[in-house]
Amino acid sequence: MLNCRQTTEKKKDKENKTMKNRMMKTVCVSVCAAILLMSEQAALAEVSAAWETETKNLNPVETPGGMADFKRGDASITIRGNSGQPLRGKKFHVYQIFHAENAAGGESIQYTLNPNYEKPVKKVVGEAIGKDAEQVTEYEVIDHIQSLNQNQVEGANEEQPLEGSYSSYRYFVEKLRDQIAKDQVEPDVVRVTETRKDNSIVIGGLDYGYYVTDEVSNVDGTHASSSLCIVTTANPDTDMNVKSDYPSVTKKIQEDDYKEMIGNDGWNDIADYEIGQTVPYKYESRVPNINGYDTYYYAWHDCMDEALTFHEDSVAITIYETSGSQSKYYTLRKDEFQVSTNLGDDETFRVAINDLKAIVDREFDRKNEVDENVYGQKVVLTYEATLNEKAAQDTGRPGFENDVRLEFSNNPDSNGEGSTGYTPWDTVVCFTYKLNGLKTNNHGAKLEGAKFRLYSDKDLKNEVYIKKIEDGYCVINRDFSGNSVPEEAVEMESDSNGNFIIFGLDSGTYYLKETSAPTGYRPLLDPIVLKLKAVFTEERNSYIKGEGGTDKILQKLEANVYMKEFLNGDFEERNIELVTDSESGSANLNVINTVGKKLPVTGSSAMLLLVGAGSLLLSGFTVCLHRKYGGQKK
DSSP, rough: OOOOTOOOOHHHHHHHHHHHHHHHHHTTHHHHHHHHOOOGGHHHHHHHHHHHHHHHTTTTEEOGGGGGEEESSSSSEEOOOOOTTOTOOOEEEEEEEEEEOOTSSSOEEEEEEGGHHHHHHHHHHHHHHTTTTTGGHHHHHHHOOOOSSSOOSSSSSSOOOOOOOSSSSHHHHHHHHHHHHTTTTOEEEEOOOOOOOOOOOEEEOOSSSSEEEEOOOOOSSSSSSOOOOOEEEEEEEEEEEHHHHHHOOOEEEEEEEEHHHHOOEEEESSEETTTEEEEEEEEEEOOOOOOOOSSOOOEEEEEETEEEEEEEEEEEEEEEEEEEEEEEEEEEOGGGSSSEEEETTTTTEEEEETHHHHHHHSSSSOOOSSBBBBBOEEEEEEEEEOGGGGGGGGTTTTTTEEEEEEEEEGGGGTTTTOOEOOOEEEEEEEEEEEEEEEEETSSSOOOOOOOEESSSSSSSSSSSSEEEEEEEEEEEEEHHHHSSOOOOOOEEEETTTSSSEEEESSSEEEEEEEEEEESSSOOSSSSEEEEEEEESOOOOOOOTTTTTGGGTTEEEEEEEEEEEEEETTTEEEEEOOOOEEEETTTEEEEEEEOOOOOOOSSHHHHHHHHHHHHHHHHHHHHHHHHHHTTTTOO
């Protein structure tokens, strides 16, 4: 290390230059990952927040075509966004801490303090080495920074390894950034309006120098996370990856029919169910790179249609990790997350993990080469709901939507208690249907009093229970009733207009059995086989909120019945396609009882007259006897 108190000036200059070259190139492209705010930095954080408000008034340089041009020099910094996380909308503060000058052959690089930042730099270094800022020299600044270097290299052309997220240098830059904000030294501001095709931007037109780049995007309420501080030397060009990382969330509903056709065990964005049936849901997300955070808040917010009833006790959270051929999972205990309901603002419930980082670090303790935790684990939350009776009011389109978004810590300075960001809402949808039953005779007269029961099997052993509601009958799925017969279960009966409407049917096959025909009619001997089939879009994993009200999702409802009747001394079998309405999710079924004919009689009409006359004679004879002997006693 250089001794700044050498008596020989020539030797001192030479050694200073050598030391500066080694130090500054060492920190080239160093990344101060995820900035934590320790308790002693609380005051600085408040100042930083105030300074951020002040810098909003600065004129930012925008990035048309992905290029920002400060028109000062030939150096540039390229910032590349993370995969799947666009840079557009982000804002960066750029601080040139040192000027830089390369040797002709690139074997050395000379740094000098930028006067604009000399005060905050010397303040932070002075506190570290126990000297007043006014007494700190440029060489002592370099000497101190060099002492923090874990990856020393020489020359302007050598590639500099990154410093770790928990390195001493990372905390030094954090303090420097806060001190710059406290001293209100104006930065250069870049606002990303456009990016290049590879999701990168170029900050060009810079002087050669050593730069600290800090993302200060306003991420509260948006799907983003504050960047980690990035430190690099532009001499002339350098590339670096933005270090902000944030999670995403995907919601799925499990279709109970056609699982093989759908794939993924039926998990997708679209399903249909009976009223009373249990509907499985799940969220999938991943743990982002949260190195540098002290704690990490992670919470799911769910908005559920009122036709769905949330089962709070069904919530389960499991974290999965696969590394090579090894796999591991951990299911959170009930006391490691909190479920809150009745939150208002159309929010049905929230599931929160106050410190996901602590759980992941404890259960999945893997380190990389710079002693950082390895993240990227898959987080799966599952829960159940019931499609309730309110669904009867809105069969067919638009369906019953369920939305989720993820709230997460987005500022390493927050220490788990500061600002949070939100992912966009992700939505799935569920449908149910109805049968408009009509009982008539074969002349079109509407019949009252026909009774029916509904079954899910051809042997008529598994009854689909039905309850009476205002406009007809509503299914009570066995998930709701269990194996017992619900108290409110009834036998359906056609009303005075011949109607019996069944709300809350699923795609699938039902067996409608007429148990009693209207007076004077013969019931159908065999059950009517009813098949309902909803035709959905083939794009079952890209549902967008509101699409359920269009024909893009539920494209068509198909229905047909198979009937077997004994008529005119023979069995007649018919397969009939029913009229349906996809908008209302309804199928129309007309159950016809044939008018019965009188049984035949034998003999001629003359014989009938003789029989009638004989009856009259017999009646007259009886009357005469009564009159003659009626007053006599035996």
